[in-house]
Amino acid sequence: MSQINYSKWDHIEISDDEDDTHPNIDTASLHRWRHQARVDRMEQQKKKKDDLTKDFNKHQQKLVEVKHRLKEAEEQASTDLEKLKIEVSELEKQESDFKKKEAELLKEEKLTPLNIDTICHDGMSKTVINKPKPAPETLSDDEKAKKQKEFSNKYKDKIKKYGMLKRYEDSQQFLADTPDLVCDETANYLVLWCVDLEIEEKHELMSHVAHQVIVMQFILELARSLECDPRSCVRAFFSRIKLGEKQYMDAFNDELSAFKGRVATRAKARVEEAMKEYEEEERQKRLGPGGLDPLEVLETLPETLKNCFESKDIELLKKVILDLPKEDAEYHMKRCVESGLWVPNAADLPGGLNTEDAAGGQNGTSVEEEEEEYYDTVD
Secondary structure, three states: OOOOHHHHHHHEEEEOOOOOOOOOOOHHHHHHHHHHHHHHHHHHHHHHHHHHHHHHHHHHHHHHHHHHHHHHHHHHHOOHHHHHHHHHHHHHHHHHHHHHHHHHHHHHHHHHHHHHHHOOOOOOOOOOOOOOOOOOOOOOOHHHHHHHHHHHHHHHHHHHHHHHHOOHHHHHHHHOOHHHOOOOOHHHHHHHHHHHHHHHEEEEEEHHHHHHHHHHHHHHHHHHHHHOOHHHHHHHHHHHHHHHHHHHHHHHHHHHHHHHHHHHHHHHHHHHHHHHHHHHHHHHOOOOOOOOOOHHHHHHHHHHHHHHHOOOOHHHHHHOOOOOOOEEEEEEHHHHHOOOOOOOOOOHHHOOOOHHOOOOHHHHOOOHHHHHHHHHHHH
């Protein structure tokens, strides 16, 4: 049967439970001094841990950057291949040293006596330094749209501020201060903003924001290729882009030009879609009682009949109808009624609509009645 180890309770550092002090020493002051000394030691230990974590994160970012350069060198058979391999090997050795320091720090924390400030804390907690990995997400289209909307509402102002930055140093610092922006949702918002700016014909501003889009996309692509958190790739990307290597800059500028072209194409398509929607709305407003468009019907009329409606000449209209074959006259006049070009019984309509406004219908006579009357006369 295992026994519980109570040894950790043997050495508890408490400064205010010792009443046996020299009469010439102020007990309260002594307790305060001891407590302050203990707090100072704890702060030093915390600073040591924070410094280790900070140095390790910088080391990890550098390792990511060098591995990325090594991967490109292998693809291009570069002369720097061996040099980069040696650098990666050295960085991996340094990573081992960091882990040793971490183990020593944990051992030191374990040996530190408990005190009034730590006695109620979880004694099994520890700091684990590791390279962060993105959590896999399998979201439906609706969930993605909801996530994008919530993200945009929360970070809209910050995203626009990032989109207006010009210098690489400013962008790097801004993303370091707001790491939550290093994600696909920021890139999506900026893409839509670029399309809106292109539609508004703000081409220079669109070009500027497009540059920031490609910066974000390059960071995200670097993270995908290395299978790591995009936030850990910010420093690596800006370190690379600041070097100004011709091949890397050419790839960046080519992607930027292609993106601007896609934005222009999408903006043009959206304008055309808006125009079609507007034209369809106007067409729906023009539709006559039979569901036909008067403009379309007018264009399909025989030239002589079309001239009658354009000139609003009722007498000429009667004459033209008489000259047309009966079937043709009935067909065209029926379409005129259904489109609203000809209004039967116009005199009975509210407001005293006259025959000229209705483009037909003398004395409120229907089309059929007038046609019958004309053809009876001819017969």
